[in-house]
Amino acid sequence: MTESNQSMETPEEFQLRARAWLADNMPRRPEGQGHLRNFDRCRELQKLLHEGGFAGVCFPAEYGGLGLTLEHQQALDEETMSYDMPLALNIPTFGIIGATLVEFGTHEQKQRYLPPMIRGEEIWVQFLSEPSSGSDLASLTMRATRDGDSFLLNGSKIWSSGAQSADYGICVARSNWDVPKHDGITVFIVKIKQPGIVVEEIVDTFGGTEFCQEFFDDVRISMDDVVGEVDAGWTVVRGLLAHERNSMGNASPLTSGLELAPTDHVVSDIVDIARTTGMASDPKTRQLVGENYALRFVQSETTNRISSGMARGQFPPTAGALLRLMGARAAVRRSDVALAIAGSGAAAWHEGDPAGNAGSRFVGRQAAEIGGGTTEMQRNIISERMLQMPRELAADRGIPFNEVRHNAATTQKSKK
Numbered sequence: 001m002t003e004s005n006q007s008m009e010t011p012e013e014f015q016l017r018a019r020a021w022l023a024d025n026m027p028r029r030p031e032g033q034g035h036l037r038n039f040d041r042c043r044e045l046q047k048l049l050h051e052g053g054f055a056g057v058c059f060p061a062e063y064g065g066l067g068l069t070l071e072h073q074q075a076l077d078e079e080t081m082s083y084d085m086p087l088a089l090n091i092p093t094f095g096i097i098g099a100t101l102v103e104f105g106t107h108e109q110k111q112r113y114l115p116p117m118i119r120g121e122e123i124w125v126q127f128l129s130e131p132s133s134g135s136d137l138a139s140l141t142m143r144a145t146r147d148g149d150s151f152l153l154n155g156s157k158i159w160s161s162g163a164q165s166a167d168y169g170i171c172v173a174r175s176n177w178d179v180p181k182h183d184g185i186t187v188f189i190v191k192i193k194q195p196g197i198v199v200e201e202i203v204d205t206f207g208g209t210e211f212c213q214e215f216f217d218d219v220r221i222s223m224d225d226v227v228g229e230v231d232a233g234w235t236v237v238r239g240l241l242a243h244e245r246n247s248m249g250n251a252s253p254l255t256s257g258l259e260l261a262p263t264d265h266v267v268s269d270i271v272d273i274a275r276t277t278g279m280a281s282d283p284k285t286r287q288l289v290g291e292n293y294a295l296r297f298v299q300s301e302t303t304n305r306i307s308s309g310m311a312r313g314q315f316p317p318t319a320g321a322l323l324r325l326m327g328a329r330a331a332v333r334r335s336d337v338a339l340a341i342a343g344s345g346a347a348a349w350h351e352g353d354p355a356g357n358a359g360s361r362f363v364g365r366q367a368a369e370i371g372g373g374t375t376e377m378q379r380n381i382i383s384e385r386m387l388q389m390p391r392e393l394a395a396d397r398g399i400p401f402n403e404v405r406h407n408a409a410t411t412q413k414s415k416k
């Protein structure tokens, strides 16, 4: 089908065509299982979607996407629920970095980086947080030093999800220390596998290695790979963080496929726990299970309302903070309920016992309230930028960054 035919296709026609193609080509997700997070598998699945003409639905056609509407993407999402989808590419690759490049990238950057991204050939990571800069990202101290027609990056990034499997990163660094903190930041595109970058995996509570820390030592970046203006990168960062909130709240038009199946799994998992612990007839337990179904329904309806409202311009881009906050609180509540029903089974369990899952999920539940900006920061955004309440005090506002007092630990040294 040609591009012009596709653009004339209604969401309903697109959905029917997707239904037929998926049935013939896409592997089904095994019953009761979540989507695989393996990046190699995701690359293959994305390639398959691309070959079938179902990748990058809302990305501009000029840069390898289909240039269709949110309604087309939602139609595809409905059809892909029972299939194995490359969901690990949604965040950050498509929903955050793809969206940021679409908004702030030059024509050349979009031409170079978006098509391979949409084909699943290049996976991205965010190099934002540093050992001493997280919520207050603008206090970052990775150093970007101008050297002729390029910049040299020195410093360290941390908590980068999936950096060991990624090809490129969006990296935020300080290019000017003589101005207030928000005014001296530049955003760079960084090829990860190159001399000067060391990626170290961090082992988490469960023995997993989702996170990495990176050490940059005189990493040379061409001016062509500056996103936005030199020293004015905070504008790009703000846009990127808005895309992050939208993606994490399921409100990005550039992500594809839904996490709903694992959410289903979480709810049915709670039912399984109630059954195996003999609590299924207990009135209080039944109330908690009902609460979880209601919570999932309300969350999904709220997502629809806010995402379509943002697409129509009825809500500001900061409204993604509402979804991000709700998603995190709902995840924590589900985890608490699972633990309450599982009881002591969550502390010691036999292999395959659903109560054990409740225990390990409880230990990691805080991640939902931290990743993508903490819930406290979402509340700040809602109060200050949506409700126009007074901004919180900041001792460093308006002061050149090199005059702001820092903890000694914030003076980063690159790893030799």
Ligand SMILES: Cc1cc2nc3c(=O)[nH]c(=O)nc-3n(C[C@H](O)[C@H](O)[C@H](O)COP(=O)(O)OP(=O)(O)OC[C@H]3O[C@@H](n4cnc5c(N)ncnc54)[C@H](O)[C@@H]3O)c2cc1C
Pocket (backbone or CB within 6 Å): 125, 126, 127, 128, 129, 130, 132, 133, 134, 135, 136, 158, 159, 160, 161, 162, 366, 367, 368, 370, 371, 372, 373, 374, 375, 376, 377, 380, 392
């Ligand atoms: C699952 C997960 C994935 C992540 N992936 C990435 C990634 O890919 N790339 C990346 O760069 N980073 C990533 N991060 C890091 C994440 O962005 C940071 O952990 C987060 O921004 C918080 O920063 P911090 O850890 O330095 O905590 P801090 O900023 O030190 O915050 C500590 C506590 O103080 C609170 N706090 C701080 N400032 C305020 C304030 N002004 N008002 C009220 N409360 C405040 C915070 O809410 C928090 O509770 C990830 C984190 C997680 C958990």
